[in-house]
Amino acid sequence: MQLSGVIYIHRIPDVRFSGSSVWGFRMFWELCGETSLKNAVLMTNMWGGITPETGEAREQELKNKYFRAAVEKGAQLRRHYNTPESARMVLRDILKNQPIVLKVQRELIYEGKEIGRTGAGAELDRKIHEMIRKYQEKIGMVEEELRRADTEEEEETRKDLEMEKRKMQVVMEELREDLAGMNAKFEGVRREMGERIKVRFGHG
DSSP states (O other), X not given: OOBXXXXXXXXXXXXXXXXXXXXXXXXXXXXXXXXXXXXXXXXXXXXXXXXXXXXXXXXXXXXXXXXXXXHHTTOEEEEOOSSHHHXXXXXXXXXXXXXXXXXXXXXXXXXXXOGGGSHHHHHHHHHHHHHHXXXXXXXXXXXXXXXXXXXXXXXXXXXXXXXXXXHHHHHHHHHHHHHHHHHHHHHHHHHHHHHHHHHHHTOO
16 A cells, blocks of 8 residues: 555654653654655644744754754645644645655565564664563562562561562563564464455465
């Protein structure tokens, strides 16, 4: 499926382009690919929560710093003022574009890559493994505290630490399951799309 455009949304009241924003935008870049960024819209919203002067300053910072590389590749910076008309303006701009396929589509369908070997999949895989590693470190710290809390007077502390450890182990296991489920789901989609291509073009 070719797309006329994709939209990345950023809250203009956000004081900083935080770690989660940086990662989210990196994922957006990997999904689109450099050649598809000309069909991307970088849309800021929630303009009603700040003064126009502050909004202008933050928009310029986004354009000249965080979004600079994407803008240089053709991405358009647009505003959404929480009105139907501003939304329609963005959509009208998108509909003027020549439809294209995204990088992740090319990687999955035409190059036959597993989701974990695509740019976006590899970035997501890296992020999940980073989160798992951090939880492992936290669990290690809790286990060290448990070794120290070995007297009856600290029994309540031990119970709290054990509960915290179990919670982190559950979250860590959920992350592993999410990663495995994502890979299985997208592998199924890739096979299905490959079969559709064969049927459509008479291959195989």
